[in-house]
Amino acid sequence: MENRSERSRRDFLKGGAAGLVTALLGGVSQPMADHSKEFAILQDTTRCSFCEKCVGACEKRHGGEHPGTFYTQVTLTYPQGKEARPLPVSTRCMHCFDSPCTRVCEGKALTKTVLGAVTWDEDRCIGCLSCVSVCPFPKSLHYEPSQGKVYKCDMCYDRIVAGANPACVDICHAYGYDSLSFGPFDEMRELGMQKAREINGVLLYPGQTHTLILFAPEALNTTMMSRLFGFTREYSVETILKADVTQVAHFGWIPVLGGLIYYGLKWRKNRIEQPPERPRKEQ
Amino acid sequence: MSYWFGAKPKLSSLDLKKPGLASLLVQKTFLVNPLSALFHVGMVGALITGIIMEILYFSSWGSILNGGGWVITWVHGGLGLLTAVGFMGVLARFASSKSFRVASGRGFYIDAVLIGVIVVSGLILLLRILGILPAASGWESTIHVAATMVWLLVSLFGGGLVSHAVGTVAYSFTDGHSPVALQIFSSACSRCGKCVEVCPEYEASNGLPEQAPALKVRRYLKQFQDSASPAERKAIVEHVYACALCGLCVGVCPYAFRHYDLYMGLLRQVNRTQEGEEVRA
Numbered sequence: 001m002e003n004r005s006e007r008s009r010r011d012f013l014k015g016g017a018a019g020l021v022t023a024l025l026g027g028v029s030q031p032m033a034d035h036s037k038e039f040a041i042l043q044d045t046t047r048c049s050f051c052e053k054c055v056g057a058c059e060k061r062h063g064g065e066h067p068g069t070f071y072t073q074v075t076l077t078y079p080q081g082k083e084a085r086p087l088p089v090s091t092r093c094m095h096c097f098d099s100p101c102t103r104v105c106e107g108k109a110l111t112k113t114v115l116g117a118v119t120w121d122e123d124r125c126i127g128c129l130s131c132v133s134v135c136p137f138p139k140s141l142h143y144e145p146s147q148g149k150v151y152k153c154d155m156c157y158d159r160i161v162a163g164a165n166p167a168c169v170d171i172c173h174a175y176g177y178d179s180l181s182f183g184p185f186d187e188m189r190e191l192g193m194q195k196a197r198e199i200n201g202v203l204l205y206p207g208q209t210h211t212l213i214l215f216a217p218e219a220l221n222t223t224m225m226s227r228l229f230g231f232t233r234e235y236s237v238e239t240i241l242k243a244d245v246t247q248v249a250h251f252g253w254i255p256v257l258g259g260l261i262y263y264g265l266k267w268r269k270n271r272i273e274q275p276p277e278r279p280r281k282e283q
Numbered sequence: 284m285s286y287w288f289g290a291k292p293k294l295s296s297l298d299l300k301k302p303g304l305a306s307l308l309v310q311k312t313f314l315v316n317p318l319s320a321l322f323h324v325g326m327v328g329a330l331i332t333g334i335i336m337e338i339l340y341f342s343s344w345g346s347i348l349n350g351g352g353w354v355i356t357w358v359h360g361g362l363g364l365l366t367a368v369g370f371m372g373v374l375a376r377f378a379s380s381k382s383f384r385v386a387s388g389r390g391f392y393i394d395a396v397l398i399g400v401i402v403v404s405g406l407i408l409l410l411r412i413l414g415i416l417p418a419a420s421g422w423e424s425t426i427h428v429a430a431t432m433v434w435l436l437v438s439l440f441g442g443g444l445v446s447h448a449v450g451t452v453a454y455s456f457t458d459g460h461s462p463v464a465l466q467i468f469s470s471a472c473s474r475c476g477k478c479v480e481v482c483p484e485y486e487a488s489n490g491l492p493e494q495a496p497a498l499k500v501r502r503y504l505k506q507f508q509d510s511a512s513p514a515e516r517k518a519i520v521e522h523v524y525a526c527a528l529c530g531l532c533v534g535v536c537p538y539a540f541r542h543y544d545l546y547m548g549l550l551r552q553v554n555r556t557q558e559g560e561e562v563r564a
Contacts, residue, residue, distance in 0.1 A: 104424070106336050107345040107352050124345030126352030128336065129411055133424035145414030148353030239420065246425045250340055252432025259439050260449065267453070267466045 038116035038210060039160055040188040041169065041180060043090055044195060046216045048179040050074060050088040054168035058092075061156065061167040071142060071153040072168050087215075090168070090180070091139040093118060093153035095210035100243030101131035101141070110152075116185060116210040117155035125149045134243045136236040155210070188212055208235050301459035301539050307451055311537045322369025326444075328362035333431065360409040367402045382476030385490075386497035391474075394443040397434035401427060442501060446470040454538065465545045468538065469504045472497055478532035478542070484525055496532045496542050499523060507549055520550050 058072040074090045095118050102110040102118060109124035110131060127148040132141050142151045156166035164170070165182045172180040181188065192203040192212045204213040302311065313320040332355055339345050345352060376383050377391060384391075404423040410416040438445035450471030457464035478496040479485055488494040493502070503523050507516055523546045532542050 106340050107348075108339065108343055109345060121346065123348070123350045124352065126336065126339065126345070126348070127356045127412065128424075129408060129418055130424050132411075132418045133420050133422070135420055138419050141418070143411070143414075143418035145412070148357060148412075150418075242422065242425045246428055249425070249429035249432050250337065252429075252435070253337060256432060256435045256439075259436050263439060263446070263449065263470075264453070267463055267470075 035116075035185040037114055038185040039155070039182065040095075040116060040185040040210045040212055041155065041166065041182050042188040042192050042212045042214065044179050044181075044192075044214045045087060045089055046199060046201070046214065047177065048074070048088045048090070049177060050086070051175065051177070053171045053175050054090055054180060057167040057171035058153075062151070071140075071151060073139070089213065091137070092168075092211065093140040093155075094137050094205070095153075095155060096136070097208050097210070098240065100134040100136070100239050103243045104130040104134050104246045106130055113157065115155075115157070115160060117157050117160065118152070119154045119157045120150075120152050122149065122151075130246065134239045134246065136239040185210060205235055302455070302537070304452065304455035307455055307538070316372065318369050318372025318375075320369075321365045322373060325362045325365030325367075325369055327448075329359055329366055332359035332362060356412065360405070360412055363402070363405045364409060367406060370398060370402060380476060381490075382479035382495075383474065384476075385479050385492055385495045386472075386474040386476040388442075388474075388498065388501075390442045393441050394434075394438055397430055397437065398444075400430045401434060404430065442470070447473055451538075459539070460541060460544050462548070465548060466504070468540050468545075469501050471538065472500060472540075473537060475537060477535040477537070481531040481535050483529060483531070484527055488525075493522060494525060496526075499526075500540075500542060500545060503549070504545065516549075523549055 052074050054072050055074055062071060072090055072092045074088050095116055099110070099112050099118050102112045106128040107124040107126040109121045109126075111119050111121070113119055127143070127150060129143060129150070131150060131152075132138075132143060135141050140152060143149070144151060156164075156168075159166060160182075165173075169180045169182040172178070181191070183191075189203075189206055189212065192206065192214050195201070195214055196203045199216055201214055201216045204215060206212060308323075312323045335355055336359065339352070339355075348355075374395065377387065377395075404427040407416065407421070407423040408427060411418050435445055437443070439449065440446070447470070450467050450469075451473070454464065454467045454471040457467060474497060476497065482494070482496050485491070485494045485496070492498055499522075503519055506519050526543065526546050528543050528546075530541075530543065533539065536542070
């Protein structure tokens with residue numbers, strides 16, 4: 001499909017520009033080949049009715065202590081043309097395979113888990129905004145200045161470990177909708193591909209993220225998508241490059257420390273002769 | 284002759300003792316100028332909090348902060364703001380004082396550009412952290428980290444502000460006139476330009492930069508060590524020996540550095556290697 005060419009182009013660029021330094025550092029988080037243990041959320045925008053029940057469920061699940069720090073928000077936009085249906089997209093963390101945020105996190109608060117979810121530890125977050133600056137999807141991280149921290153979707157990690165669905169998916173099903181679905185990554189991907197073939201739509205980033213979004217053909221106005229959601233048809237190479245540069249720069253303490261030691265040794269080595277001792281009064 | 288912000292250099296006695304670390308860090312910094320104090324407090328504090336953030340990045344100790352880690356980020360941002368304000372003062376001094384320009388040399392531009400990049404990227408981040416600008420993706424976070432690391436290394440070896448800081452701390456642990464101390468002072472010199480203002484040799488040479496004491500200490504020492512042949516060394520020493528040994532520079536130097544010790548040491552060494560005997564001072 002067309003997405004395959006996007007992926008290969010990105011891999012090529014990454015291999016050429018940014019992946020080189022990553023490979024030198026030991027290949028930190030390469031995309032995992034085996035997806036059998038991973039889960040994914042599939043979102044069918046053609047079936048969403050903009051009821052915002054998922055937002056309420058997310059707020060109940062996550063935002064109890066600090067109001068305003070829930071992660072799911074449904075954005076509604078109007079495509080060009082009067083006949084076109086308004087397009088609701090539930091924006092949350094896309095749970096990238098090769099997540100740039102986990103590599104630049106100063107407090108080691110973000111973790112890419114084996115289940116595919118990028119989890120987040122509130123105690124470790126220091127609110128440095130590094131993750132926000134490298135995130136390819138600007139609406140997936142919520143910085144709350146009153147708390148000094150970044151909040152994000154963790155795919156309801158404790159619920160999926162216990163075998164349950166995320167709160168947003170459960171509430172979607174409970175109200176009789178099937179816009180959101182959750183399951184093993186391979187199943188969700190096949191389901192999304194099948195739906196995309198049926199409606200001639202596009203599944204966004206089927207091989208790069210653990211949140212799969214299905215768009216109808218009439219919603220594929222790239223300008224509108226990039227303006228309103230920060231989504232682009234192409235997974236951003238720029239953010240991967242940013243993450244790699246930041247990651248390498250963090251290792252700058254090694255040359256700095258080495259330079260300090262060398263500098264100190266140079267003082268001792270390049271000594272000049274002891275000046276003659278003179279009584280001070282003779283000046 | 285123009286003095287910075289109208290403050291005339293105060294000539295102290297030539298028996299001035301080498302100041303200790305506390306005196307160098309507090310008296311010689313805080314009492315000189317409020318902007319100087321802001322710059323030093325902000326820079327040292329921002330570096331320390333930045334190092335703490337780097338330690339968090341390379342360790343898994345983040346959870347012991349118990350959710351209070353954001354305070355480090357906010358303090359780092361606040362200290363960075365102080366640095367930015369103080370840095371305005373440094374730039375103003377560079378623009379207004381010719382002696383400071385002469386003493387700093389061209390290495391100042393490296394520091395100015397790199398600190399400018401760090402400050403601007405940090406200010407954008409600070410506005411985002413305070414919620415004034417939206418928290419959105421941008422290059423400023425990456426540039427902030429990368430430029431800081433580059434600045435630390437370039438400024439250390441380019442004779443910039445980092446070598447001044449490292450050298451000042453190291454100089455306070457020396458006796459002030461041993462061979463190593465002479466070496467360290469050439470790094471520690473704060474380029475304040477006071478020695479340039481009072482130097483009669485510099486005045487008599489119509490402001491020839493090579494005759495500025497602050498430059499002699501750095502430039503001639505480096506040239507002396509780099510040049511291999513005794514003839515080259517001797518030529519340098521002849522330049523150095525234009526000094527009249529009046530000692531005014533020692534009186535105004537915040538480090539109470541005895542410049543003539545260095546000149547005499549160079550002269551003594553080149554004569555010893557050439558003629559195999561000591562020359563009396």
